[in-house]
Amino acid sequence: MPSVEIKGLDLRYSSARVLQDLNLEVMKGEFMVLLGSSGCGKSTLLNCIAGLVEPDAGQIHINGRNVTWDEPSARGIGMVFQSYALYPQMSVEKNLSFGLRNAGVDKIEIDRRVRHIAGLLQIEPLLKRKPAALSGGQRQRVAIGRALVRDADVFLFDEPLSNLDAKLRAKLRVEIKRLHLEHGNTMIYVTHDQIEAMTLADRIAILKEGKIVQTGTPDDIYNRPVNRYVADFIGTPSMNFLDGELLGRSFLRGHLELPLADYPFIHGQCADCSAMIGIRPEHIVTGKDLNEATVTTQVVVDMVEPMGADTLVHTRLEGTAFQIRMTGQAQVRKNDRLLIGIDPLRASLFDRESGLRL
């Protein structure tokens, strides 16, 4: 049974369509990440689910109940905001218990739940403090605690980690993942950070201009992007794209010929059309792995970016900029000639006209 179901959601601000006939199902206990660049409508969608923004059309169901007209507090949700949004004049304890007090839960029960959550998130020593006396990471923990304490069915996260520094972000990311594994609540998580999306999600929904472009597991999204936009959006450094022609069972570009006999075409095979191939920098092999490669070719190194764990090598292939990701220990210098191997089965083919996956 879907835990959250969105049917035909539409929202416009004056003339701009922020959400366009949007449909989404989130299963019970699923961790769904809404991913997209800024302004794609992902936060708006989350606010619609929470009941903080009214849609112009469409329905929202939570646990099989139509909650489209319900108040946020009546929807059985907990929410974590990007700016933490802790009540500045209340102690951490009062922040955590505010929702329960409003709901008229009795004192002993409130106390029990606050203690439990504080223990879970290791914020017990902070209970008497005001939010101003907490660090960023502590504030976000309290904000997460405030959502959890409500014992809701669905938790909504609106870019909860983007105000934190990189180290803390990685740490809290793991904690959120652990919380989800231990409690198994449904979670909907908005982010523009693809690392967060890939590591946390059971499924990712990619939004663009108020529409969902692709929904799928992180593996699906990474290896089988449905169109050029998703392919380009996911992965850093981003995918290399080469324009070329599809002739018979091969992709041709200049001197380069990639055999595609085993490539899993989805829309049948468009014979003799203009296509584009996308190859991830990390899917290009060099050195002793070359034996396993289907196709090998030679490139000249333009620039090298050592990044510690790996090295990014900028080259040109058939006149187009082409990046290769090698191990951090690779000894490569500008103007070196490099033999590279390409495996067409790990590449993605797109129709050049529509941008759709072939």
Added chain:
Amino acid sequence: MPDKSMSDWCSDGQRVPDGPRPSSGFSRRNVMIYGTLLVIALYYLFPLYVMIVTSLKGMPEIRIGNIFSPPVDITFQPWVKAWSSACTGLDCDGLSRGFWNSVRILIPSTILSVAIASINGYVLANWRFRGADLFFTILIIGAFIPYQVMIYPLVILLREMGLYGSLTGLVLVHTVFGMPILTLLFRNYFTSVPEELFRAARVDGAGFWQIYFQIMLPMSLPIIVVATILQVTGIWNDFLFGVIYTKPENYPMTVQLNNIVNSVRGVKEYNVNMAAALLTAGVPLIIYIASGKLFMRGITAGAVKG
């Protein structure tokens, strides 16, 4: 170890730039700035000095005519007389009655106007109802309409309500006239509060009044201070509404001061007049001095950090 004091100087006697740049206290620039400031400060403080000095002199000393000289024989008699027995028309009970009238006008008007304006501001900033912008525009236009236009209609309105001449009527007038500027003040303050805070409270099931009393109001202390100071000084200094909308026994202190000073019977008692003026100015003066820092903090209060 090299001698540091030696290495600080170049061979030609110039000091090597190191650490804070040396500043000279008596540069021409500083003399100009502080000189000008001093002259302006004296210019404004001088009348106050004359008032204080005169209020402490007896009438014979004043008649000599040296208004700038300090009192030879300090007397507090003019202050006592101004407070308790100066004559306004037929009554001779001093400013004290006016003082208590002003207090009776001030306290309810200030509390009422600040309370209503803060709710107005909260609604306009957070609960965007249909027509909110229009409502706000109309309210702000109210701030630009000259008082003179509204005086007579208000007299009729109060008369019809049976409040004309009473303190309640004047309290109502002050509350209404404070509304545009105070609402603007509170609306802008609440707009600067992050919207997510309001959203979080709604998810937490807080209603209109719970959000107002438990979250917004506790955060708005700086702006409440500013609004209160504006209202207290404004209402205390008001003369026009006091003289129009009340009867002589309800006159506020400012109106009574005017009546004492402009009393045409007998000799002009300059020392009593000065003492009366200082007594009347005392309340706003004390408030400004006591709350200067708080006032500035409230005026400059921008985004509220959680």
